[in-house]
Amino acid sequence: MDSRTAPLLAADELACERGERLLFRGLRLALAPGQVLLVQGGNGQGKTSLLRLLAGLGRPDAGEVRWRGQPIARCRDTYHREMAYLAHANGIKDELEPAENLRFSHGLHGRPFDPDRALQTLRRLGLSRCLDLPCRALSFGQRRRVALAALLLADARLWILDEPLTGLDVHAVALVEGLIREHLQAGGLLVATTHQALDLAGADVQQLQLGLAAPARAAAGVH
Amino acid sequence: MGRFLLSVVRRDLTLAARRRGDWLTALFFFVLVSSLFPLSVGPEPQLLQRIGPGVLWVAATLASLLSLPRLFEDDHRDGSLEQMLLSPSPVVGLVLGKVLAHWLVFGLPLLLVTPLLGLQFNLPAEAIAVLVFSLLLGTPILSLLGAAGAALTLGLRGGGVLITLLVLPLYVPALIFGAGAVGGILSGTGAEAHLSLLGAFFLVSFTVAPWIAAASLKVSLG
Numbered sequence: 001m002d003s004r005t006a007p008l009l010a011a012d013e014l015a016c017e018r019g020e021r022l023l024f025r026g027l028r029l030a031l032a033p034g035q036v037l038l039v040q041g042g043n044g045q046g047k048t049s050l051l052r053l054l055a056g057l058g059r060p061d062a063g064e065v066r067w068r069g070q071p072i073a074r075c076r077d078t079y080h081r082e083m084a085y086l087a088h089a090n091g092i093k094d095e096l097e098p099a100e101n102l103r104f105s106h107g108l109h110g111r112p113f114d115p116d117r118a119l120q121t122l123r124r125l126g127l128s129r130c131l132d133l134p135c136r137a138l139s140f141g142q143r144r145r146v147a148l149a150a151l152l153l154a155d156a157r158l159w160i161l162d163e164p165l166t167g168l169d170v171h172a173v174a175l176v177e178g179l180i181r182e183h184l185q186a187g188g189l190l191v192a193t194t195h196q197a198l199d200l201a202g203a204d205v206q207q208l209q210l211g212l213a214a215p216a217r218a219a220a221g222v223h
Numbered sequence: 224m225g226r227f228l229l230s231v232v233r234r235d236l237t238l239a240a241r242r243r244g245d246w247l248t249a250l251f252f253f254v255l256v257s258s259l260f261p262l263s264v265g266p267e268p269q270l271l272q273r274i275g276p277g278v279l280w281v282a283a284t285l286a287s288l289l290s291l292p293r294l295f296e297d298d299h300r301d302g303s304l305e306q307m308l309l310s311p312s313p314v315v316g317l318v319l320g321k322v323l324a325h326w327l328v329f330g331l332p333l334l335l336v337t338p339l340l341g342l343q344f345n346l347p348a349e350a351i352a353v354l355v356f357s358l359l360l361g362t363p364i365l366s367l368l369g370a371a372g373a374a375l376t377l378g379l380r381g382g383g384v385l386i387t388l389l390v391l392p393l394y395v396p397a398l399i400f401g402a403g404a405v406g407g408i409l410s411g412t413g414a415e416a417h418l419s420l421l422g423a424f425f426l427v428s429f430t431v432a433p434w435i436a437a438a439s440l441k442v443s444l445g
Contacts, residue, residue: 057305058445077311085309089302095241104237105303107230108310134241 045211231320275344276405330362
């Protein structure tokens with residue numbers, strides 16, 4: 001296997017329980033640079049739980065997640081440096097302006113902050129008219145855009161996106177699709193859940209269906 | 224980790240500056256409670272001097288309980304706590320940064336108004352100095368132990384009540400040694416013994432509480 005197709009993110013025999021209920025078990029996945037894993041399933045089938053496990057928030061009840069061949073629990077700092085997670089909650093503070101939010105989230109991840117680049121990114125995401133407003137005054141979709149700006153600035157190799165299109169209008173959805181394509185072309189990886197159609201024509205997409213009676217499996221190379 | 228800690232402190236201080244109501248409430252509570260006592264007990268200098276240190280210490284502990292439940296709660300609700308846990312830096316750094324910011328926002332103003340409140344209780348200058356020093360050692364203990372309690376009760380229903388039940392007993396040694404130090408000065412036995420014990424208690428909470436808080440944050444968000 002050459003370096004282009006060797007999987008960076010892998011998981012083996014992953015199991016997750018919530019309370020007494022088994023959400024999934026025996027789940028396997030392998031994701032190489034440029035590939036997308038679309039996690040699908042109804043409400044309450046464990047999509048968010050799986051994404052959180054992959055992000056390293058919480059431990060699986062069985063199995064392990066590996067990044068570059070190492071269990072993520074053992075290479076926490078390298079993994080978190082190369083991974084960005086966009087959750088349901090945007091993780092931005094209402095009291096701060098969009099650029100301030102980006103500055104603080106940068107500082108917390110120990111990255112040098114480039115204000116010009118942050119402004120450019122915010123403008124690119126269509127926020128040029130709300131740069132001097134606290135995020136409290138922004139709409140739901142605009143706040144989602146601020147969170148997406150933080151994601152872009154993270155320069156992460158792996159994106160884990162939980163419903164990235166929630167609250168976005170058609171222009172923003174097209175924009176996000178474009179951003180994802182760029183990310184994949186640059187050798188990035190993407191794990192995402194979405195109930196909306198995500199147009200990723202030309203990308204190497206694996207589908208993972210959660211909530212089936214049989215253990216859900218996603219083998220590398222299933223398109 | 225030092226830079227991470229500083230950026231947590233900077234962030235929390237900026238947020239506190241934008242949301243003044245939160246910490247001003249705790250400060251006003253402290254001032255009001257300790258001013259109510261001289262008004263209700265009556266103007267007897269001897270009696271006031273006797274109860275003064277204890278009243279101020281109790282008011283400080285209660286004021287800290289007022290501000291603690293929100294230490295992690297707000298960040299938990301808007302998802303930024305999750306993002307901070309995903310930082311490459313250790314979670315203990317996050318806890319220490321939050322505790323330091325909490326102390327700067329809550330403990331420091333308390334220290335500044337304490338001399339004025341001490342005058343209400345007819346405390347001599349020497350006793351006021353010891354009182355401020357005991358609070359200087361003691362308020363970080365309140366922030367540290369409180370952070371462990373706040374992390375343990377994060378996301379629970381009725382967390383505010385639970386944190387009181389959980390943390391208040393732990394505050395007792397600080398309360399005894401802190402108020403005892405001032406009492407010692409007033410009765411002429413000296414304050415060193417009490418202050419040393421208070422310092423030891425500070426060191427213990429400083430070494431233990433952040434780890435407990437970090438571990439419980441990981442569990443609460445896992």
